[in-house]
Amino acid sequence: MNHDDKYSIAPPLENNVYAEFYQLRKNASTMTASTIEWFRNHLKMLLDEMRYQTRNNTLSVLSIGSGEGDIDIEIIQAILPHLNPQWTHLKYDALEPNSIHRKRFVERLSENSFDDHISVSVHNTSFGMADEFDSNESYDLVLLVQVLYYFKMPSQIxxxxxxxxxxxxxxxxxxxxxxxxxxxxxxxxxxxxxxxxEILTTEDIKKRLAQESGYFYRYHNVNAHLDVTECFNQSEVGLKILSFCMECDLRKVHNKKLTRLLQSMRNQAEMKDEGSVLYEPIGVFIINKDTTSSCVKNIGEDIDPVDDYRQLAQRFDWQQVFSSLYNGHLQKTPTTIRLLDVACGTGRWIQAFLYYVEPQISQLGKGEMVYDLLDNSESALLQA
Structure with missing residues (x-):
């Protein structure tokens, strides 16, 4: 085998370097921080949705492919203030087959003290095969955080x-x-x-979900970026980050291929005074187990922790309001329900209305919803 043949195809990442390369790539990106922030801002809303539908006093969570547990620890801490009054206990099961990541997760747990009513278990197993995680337990929340890449059949997972x-x-x-x-x-x-x-994106997941009937999900866009300065410097750290991104050991690939790779990255990166960054937003799917129709709601990034709009939309009997308002007219002939949102702002109320209220009204059986938005801020209207 000549020199060119030897380096024509880069070898896969070996287990003894995978954890190191993963850590470098994670440190260079804001994905983890953005994910943690999203959970902090939305867990209360999710728990409020479920607490009125369950009588169990234990909130159970399953984290599939938990990694080092940095995100999981933050999720646990974000859950704790919102357990009462419905839940008195938290059961958190994490699955992590990588021994290095699992060891670090256990170390993180020892660094954090939780009360006796909090049970956290880190299992040496994966979720890919039926015999690797045999549990008859059902969970309130099942988390798949940046892990679907590693399964051959994501839809089955x-x-x-x-x-x-x-x-x-x-x-x-x-x-x-x-x-x-x-x-x-x-x-x-x-x-x-x-x-x-290993190429799998939120668009691929959307297509897979579209093929399945009966699942309601919401989709959130979350901003994130990757610092690629070290990659362009072609430093040892930069090459390891690139290797993880391409899922192969680029230290053993021909320089010509590496040069072409870096040029493509330069074409998409944004050059700043402090370095170069590549925009890499993430998506969050919230899939309901129980639904009567298959539909999708796209929700933009929401960093405002105030969820008054969604709480109001969720807890009011809107079906009764519209039924009495139209005196049964909707039951007789098709009609259009036209709503005017005055001072709509950036559309937070409309987002809440679409998710919680429109499904209630649609049960009346006829007509369509038409929304008119009014606000004196042009930028707010554009966001809405």
Whole structure:
């Protein structure tokens, strides 16, 4: 084998370097911080949705592919203030087959003290095979955070996750969008490593969910970016980050291929005074286990922790209001329900109305909803 043949295809990442490369890539990105912030801002809303539908005093969570537990610890801490009055206990099961990541998770747990009513278990297993995690338990929340890449059949994993979710529960998927690294992967991964097996984006997940009937989900866009300064400097750290992004060891690939890869990245990166960054937003899916129709609601990034709008929309009997308002007219002939939202702002109330209220009104059986928005701020109207 000559020199060119030897380096024509980069070898896969070996287990002894995977954890190190993963950590460097994670440190260079805001994905983890953005994910943690999203959970902090939305967990109360999710728990409020479920607490009125369950009588169990234990909130149960299953985290699939938990990694080092940095996100999980933050999720646990964000849950605790919102357990009462419905739940008195928290049961948190984490699955992590990587021994290095699992060890670090256990170390993090020892660094954090939880009360006796909090039970956290880290299992040496994965979720990919039926015999690797045999549990008859159903969970209130099942988390798939940046982990679907590692399964050969993501659709089956989502189905299994839903199967282990309580009727009133939610499956939450956090995943990379099609923007950023996936764009680079589609251009170069086949040439670099000989396959594109690890390419999976939120768009792929949406297509898979569209093929399944009966699942209601909400989708949130969350901003994130990757610092690629070290990659452009072609430092040792930068090469390891690139290797993790391309799912192969680029230290052993031909320089010509590496040069083409870096050029593609430069074409998409934003050059700043403090360095170079690549925009790589993530998406969050909230999938309801129980639903009567298959529909999708896209919700933009929401960093405002105040959820008064959603609470109001959720708890009021809107079906009764509209039924009495129209004196049964909707039951007789098709009609259009026209709503005017005065001082709509950026559309937070409309988002809440679409999710909680419109499904109630649709049960009346006829007509369509038409929304008119009024606000004196042009920028707010554009966001709405």
């Amino acid at each position: 989502i189905q299994r996750a839903l199967a282990q979710t309580k009727l009133t529960g939610r499956v939450i998927i956090v995943h990379q969008s099609a923007i950023g690294i996936p764009e680079i992967q589609r251009q170069h991964m086949l040439s670099l490593k000989g396959d594109e097996n």
